[in-house]
Amino acid sequence: MKTHLAFILFILAVFTLLSFLVLGEEGDRAQRVIASGEVSLTVVYDNYSVDSDLQTSWGFGCVVKTEKTMVLFDTGGDGSILLSNMKKVGRVPGDVDVVAISHVHGDHVGGLAGFLEENNQVTVYIPASLPDSTREMIGRKGARYVDITESRRIVDDVHTAGELGTWIKEQSLIVESTHGLIIVTGCAHPGVVNIVKKAKAYREEEVHLVMGGFHLMGTPEGELLGIVDEFRKMNVNKVAPSHCSGDLCRELFEEEYGEDFIDSGVGRTILID
Ligand SMILES: [Zn+2]
Numbered sequence: 272m273k274t275h276l277a278f279i280l281f282i283l284a285v286f287t288l289l290s291f292l293v294l295g296e297e298g299d300r301a302q303r304v305i306a307s308g309e310v311s312l313t314v315v316y317d318n319y320s321v322d323s324d325l326q327t328s329w330g331f332g333c334v335v336k337t338e339k340t341m342v343l344f345d346t347g348g349d350g351s352i353l354l355s356n357m358k359k360v361g362r363v364p365g366d367v368d369v370v371a372i373s374h375v376h377g378d379h380v381g382g383l384a385g386f387l388e389e390n391n392q393v394t395v396y397i398p399a400s401l402p403d404s405t406r407e408m409i410g411r412k413g414a415r416y417v418d419i420t421e422s423r424r425i426v427d428d429v430h431t432a433g434e435l436g437t438w439i440k441e442q443s444l445i446v447e448s449t450h451g452l453i454i455v456t457g458c459a460h461p462g463v464v465n466i467v468k469k470a471k472a473y474r475e476e477e478v479h480l481v482m483g484g485f486h487l488m489g490t491p492e493g494e495l496l497g498i499v500d501e502f503r504k505m506n507v508n509k510v511a512p513s514h515c516s517g518d519l520c521r522e523l524f525e526e527e528y529g530e531d532f533i534d535s536g537v538g539r540t541i542l543i544d
């Protein structure tokens with residue numbers, strides 16, 4: 272009799288635990304605990320929107336979370352919008368370990384000062400081409416900075432493609448995952464195809480996902496179709512263009528990629544597990 276009771280209690284405990292796990296996952300994907308090898312990417316600043324609770328504004332910012340580290344890639348144009356959006360999706364600014372800035376434009380670096388006022392216990396990885404005024408500002412806020420020129424590891428599974436381009440120099444993030452590389456671009460001024468090629472050459476791995484700004488607004492359809500074709504030739508599995516990609520670029524990628532096109536914008540969390 273006693274063993275029966277223990278058995279029933281055991282089954283009840285297992286069911287309770289399972290329902291907690293299932294509800295937890297469905298309740299909020301952004302809050303989900305990241306296991307080893309998993310990566311979650313949450314867009315916290317964008318002019319495209321997938322969640323009307325968050326503020327939409329021109330620019331880009333994305334929180335990359337791996338098992339051990341939280342990286343903020345780009346800060347949008349306004350610190351208060353960035354911080355408010357981060358809190359709404361459960362990405363506590365104080366939990367960020369590392370910040371990386373893609374390039375000099377205000378819609379990517381404008382929110383940095385406001386962010387550092389909330390959390391200055393971070394190292395900020397900036398393109399070496401950024402003006403000294405940015406370094407001075409980072410120093411004044413009490414944070415550290417590292418200049419980036421070459422591709423290298425930043426922290427754990429997160430790398431930079433290095434400073435690419437000539438006129439407007441820019442770095443992109445490369446994140447290792449069990450499915451292949453994830454590339455996050457700020458504005459992709461050096462050309463999104465060039466960035467993907469560089470990442471593949473640097474890590475010698477296949478590319479699972481490219482997300483962020485593709486800098487293709489106003490690009491003619493013929494040229495856009497050529498870029499979509501290049502993505503297929505480079506074996507990119509999934510795409511999530513937002514920010515400065517343009518509506519037509521997004522439409523053409525969606526036509527080609529179908530379910531592997533991710534409608535990205537502020538509030539979107541992409542979980543790679
Ligand atoms: Zn730009």
Ligand SMILES: [Zn+2]
Nearest residue numbers: 330378458515
């Ligand atoms: Zn931009």
